[in-house]
Amino acid sequence: xxxxxxxxxxxxxxxxxxxxxxxxxxxxxxxxxxxxxxxxxxxxxxxxxxxxxxxxxxxxxxxxxxxxxxxxxxxxxxxxxxxxxxxxxxxxxxx
Amino acid sequence: xxxxxxxxxxxxxxxxxxxxxxxxxxxxxxxxxxxxxxxxxxxxxxxxxxxxxxxxxxxxxxxxxxxxxxxxxxxxxxxxxxxxxxxxxxxxxxxxxxxxxxxxxxxxxxxxxxxxxxxxxxxxxxxxxxxxxxxxxxxxxxxxxxxxxxxxxxxxxxxxxxxxxxxxxxxxxxxxxxxxxxxxxxxxxxxxxxxxxxxxxxxxxxxxxxxxxxxxxxxxxxxxxxxxxxxxxxxxxxxxxxxxxxxxxxxxxxxxxxxxxxxxxxxxxxxxxxxxxxxxxxxxxxxxxxxxxxxxxxxxxxxxxxxxxxxxxxxxxxxxxxxxxxxxxxxxxxxxxxxxxxxxxxxxxxxxxxxxxxxxxxxxxxxxxxxxxxxxxxxxxxxxxxxxxxxxxxxxxxxxxxxxxxxxxxxxxxxxxxxxxxxxxxxxxxxxxxxxxxxxxxxxxxxxxxxxxxxxxxxxxxxxxxxxxxxxxxxxxxxxxxx
Numbered sequence: 001x002x003x004x005x006x007x008x009x010x011x012x013x014x015x016x017x018x019x020x021x022x023x024x025x026x027x028x029x030x031x032x033x034x035x036x037x038x039x040x041x042x043x044x045x046x047x048x049x050x051x052x053x054x055x056x057x058x059x060x061x062x063x064x065x066x067x068x069x070x071x072x073x074x075x076x077x078x079x080x081x082x083x084x085x086x087x088x089x090x091x092x093x094x095x
Numbered sequence: 096x097x098x099x100x101x102x103x104x105x106x107x108x109x110x111x112x113x114x115x116x117x118x119x120x121x122x123x124x125x126x127x128x129x130x131x132x133x134x135x136x137x138x139x140x141x142x143x144x145x146x147x148x149x150x151x152x153x154x155x156x157x158x159x160x161x162x163x164x165x166x167x168x169x170x171x172x173x174x175x176x177x178x179x180x181x182x183x184x185x186x187x188x189x190x191x192x193x194x195x196x197x198x199x200x201x202x203x204x205x206x207x208x209x210x211x212x213x214x215x216x217x218x219x220x221x222x223x224x225x226x227x228x229x230x231x232x233x234x235x236x237x238x239x240x241x242x243x244x245x246x247x248x249x250x251x252x253x254x255x256x257x258x259x260x261x262x263x264x265x266x267x268x269x270x271x272x273x274x275x276x277x278x279x280x281x282x283x284x285x286x287x288x289x290x291x292x293x294x295x296x297x298x299x300x301x302x303x304x305x306x307x308x309x310x311x312x313x314x315x316x317x318x319x320x321x322x323x324x325x326x327x328x329x330x331x332x333x334x335x336x337x338x339x340x341x342x343x344x345x346x347x348x349x350x351x352x353x354x355x356x357x358x359x360x361x362x363x364x365x366x367x368x369x370x371x372x373x374x375x376x377x378x379x380x381x382x383x384x385x386x387x388x389x390x391x392x393x394x395x396x397x398x399x400x401x402x403x404x405x406x407x408x409x410x411x412x413x414x415x416x417x418x419x420x421x422x423x424x425x426x427x428x429x430x431x432x433x434x435x436x437x438x439x440x441x442x443x444x445x446x447x448x449x450x451x452x453x454x455x456x457x458x459x460x461x462x463x464x465x466x467x468x469x470x471x472x473x474x475x476x477x478x479x480x481x482x483x484x485x486x487x488x489x490x491x492x493x494x495x496x497x498x499x500x501x502x503x504x505x506x507x508x509x510x511x512x513x514x515x516x517x518x519x520x521x522x523x524x525x526x527x528x529x530x531x532x533x534x535x536x537x538x539x540x541x542x543x544x545x546x547x548x549x550x551x552x553x554x555x556x557x558x559x560x561x562x563x564x565x566x567x568x569x570x571x572x573x574x575x576x577x578x
Contacts, residue, residue, distance in 0.1 A: 003456075007456075008452070011452045011455050011456050011459075012452065014455050014459060015410060015439075015451050015452055015455040016417070016432070016435040016436050016439055017436060017439050017440050017443070017448055017451060017452070018436040018437050018439065018440030018441075019440065019448070027448070027449065027452065030449055030510050031449065031452060031453060031456070033510065033511050034402060034449070034453055034510060034511060034514075035453070035456075036511075037398065037399055037402060037511050037514070038399045038402055038403055038457075038466065038470075039399075040395070040396065040399045041396065041399050041400065041403070041466070041469050041470060041473055042465075042469070044393075044396060044469070044472075044473055044476070046469060046472035046473060046476070049472040049473075049475050049476060050472070050475055051468055051471035051472050051474075051475065052471050052472070052474040052475035052478060053301060053471055054301050054331075054527075055287040055288075055301065055302075055478070055525070055526060055527020055528075056287060056288050056331075056333060056527055056551075058288075058331075058333070060330060061330055063327070072194070075194050076194055076420070076421075078192070078194065079190075079191055079192060079194065079420070079421035079422075080419075080420055080421060081418065081419075081421075081424035082424070088419050088420055090419055090428075090431055090434060091428050091429065091430050091431050091433070091434055092430075093431050
């Protein structure tokens with residue numbers, strides 16, 4: 001499965017990853033190679049086989065809808081690049 | 096002191112032959128002396144370690160010592176350690192100070208163990224050679240021109256070089272077992288759900304599992320006991336009693352049925368490695384085990400399935416790194432899109448970007464059924480192979496890695512070739528089974544690991560089978576020259 005430069009640009013955009021123009025061919029090559037490895041799956045007969053998302057046969061555990069966590073905002077804000085008045089700052093989103 | 100096992104260190108501490116402070120200072124000095132050349136540590140927590148050691152000494156003096164009280168060790172830099180840098184081997188988290196402790200960290204701290212620092216690793220646990228770390232490659236203590244394996248390469252190298260008696264690791268496709276094999280130590284990946292993933296930076300959520308890395312199965316048993324157990328904070332944690340893994344180590348192996356899958360002994364396996372494994376199997380025969388040829392017919396699908404499932408899960412897990420709330424943020428972002436793209440573009444290395452993109456592709460509209468759904472179906476086929484095999488055998492054995500440690504740079508530019516190093520370990524993660532790698536000998540003066548796989552939650556058996564081998568052989572006591 002060969003990926004083109006355009007494919008890489010599209011995938012990189014979906015993943016919000018900046019890829020330099022000069023690196024695109026290299027990523028196209030390695031990703032194509034990896035997908036080549038993955039192509040072997042196409043030959044497998046999986047008719048009627050139930051997909052397996054998880055190694056254990058368990059369902060999502062639920063808990064009572066009670067507040068158990070405490071406000072640690074100040075602590076978590078310590079790792080933030082830019083904050084103001086307890087809020088995370090980002091470039092303007094709405095014009 | 097650095098040649099002693101955890102069991103011996105614990106006995107020595109309780110008999111007051113040395114204090115935890117002395118031990119801690121001793122290992123910290125070794126890290127200072129040798130850690131740089133091996134590049135196996137990202138952070139050494141000197142002051143904190145000595146403070147914890149002093150606490151341990153107090154407990155020991157009061158007669159309150161437990162098996163791990165006062166014993167030094169290291170954490171792979173993938174576990175959140177409160178107040179201490181937690182980088183996951185990435186530029187993305189180079190500035191990140193974890194605001195909380197992972198459950199694993201809390202459990203080992205409460206058991207009295209003394210953390211000396213955070214070990215180097217492949218970036219975001221993606222790699223099989225510890226060459227993708229932002230902090231540079233780790234060297235194999237047996238040959239500094241070779242890789243230690245990955246992604247828990249720093250932990251493996253630190254234990255092999257006896258800079259710490261033990262370290263924690265994580266294993267998503269073989270990242271505990273393969274470096275254990277290449278560095279000549281013992282590393283165990285528990286059953287999925289056995290050890291809490293809360294506070295363990297996520298790579299592939301249905302595959303990741305934390306485990307102990309040490310110089311013997313007995314030491315791993317001590318660590319695993321402290322690490323395991325239900326955690327309400329991990330929604331995939333299994334609520335099941337933790338046995339005393341040390342109590343069953345000595346069980347005789349007469350009549351144990353060992354399965355050798357023919358697919359693990361075929362093309363691609365280095366002849367020198369195969370020979371060492373054959374000799375190890377012969378040792379088990381002489382212990383009274385029955386060796387049975389078995390088959391895991393869908394083994395050839397394991398690597399392709401993994402390289403759909405793991406990247407898919409990683410693309411989702413790594414979406415949180417957006418430069419907004421923590422981690423790397425690019426300079427002067429011109430708008431939100433630029434903030435995301437450049438923060439992520441700058442923060443992640445090439446291998447991580449590759450895997451995020453593969454994951455994004457296989458989950459994208461139009462491709463989901465052909466790749467991701469298909470991979471999930473193939474995953475069930477692989478898991479069913481093991482179910483059938485375990486109806487006939489008690490454990491499965493084979494080589495951990497198809498080769499001994501390869502040279503730095505040898506596979507780094509060829510992703511697929513690198514991926515194939517995990518060919519024997521990956522299926523275990525897909526099926527959620529426990530697996531261990533133990534030193535079984537040497538080829539070209541480099542360590543060879545024997546992999547043992549057991550059924551779900553049968554870690555006791557794994558450790559017992561490994562321990563009996565370590566009572567009959569001394570491969571696990573060998574140490575690299577000059578260290």
